Amino acid sequence: xxxxxxxxxxxxxxxxxxxxxxxxxxxxxxxxxxxxxxxxxxxxxxxxxxxxxxxxxxxxxxxxxxxxxxxxxxxxxxxxxxxxxxxxxxxx
Numbered sequence: 001x002x003x004x005x006x007x008x009x010x011x012x013x014x015x016x017x018x019x020x021x022x023x024x025x026x027x028x029x030x031x032x033x034x035x036x037x038x039x040x041x042x043x044x045x046x047x048x049x050x051x052x053x054x055x056x057x058x059x060x061x062x063x064x065x066x067x068x069x070x071x072x073x074x075x076x077x078x079x080x081x082x083x084x085x086x087x088x089x090x091x092x
Contacts, residue, residue, distance in 0.1 A: 019046075027085075036078070045089075047082050 009017045024030065027048045034049035 036082070038082075045085075047078075047085055049078055049081065 005022070007020050007022055009020055011017045019029075023046075027035075027046065029035065029048050029050060036047035036049050038045045038047055
């Protein structure tokens with residue numbers, strides 16, 4: 001499962017940490033982005049949850065097509081991001 005990078009961060013007394021720049025760049029995340037946490041084989045994976053369906057509102061409108069709920073779109077986006085992250089992690 002991936003390789004050890006030797007990148008570390010410290011947890012504060014409030015349970016906060018700074019995500020190192022190398023990790024933020026690899027995950028393509030920045031201020032305001034969301035992260036998901038998944039337990040996999042005794043480890044914790046960070047899963048970027050970068051985009052909300054609201055950011056795409058109206059971008060894919062097709063007259064006459066039934067609307068899709070925001071919840072369904074967010075779920076599909078989250079699954080796609082997690083799958084892409086898994087594929088990238090498996091390559092390392």
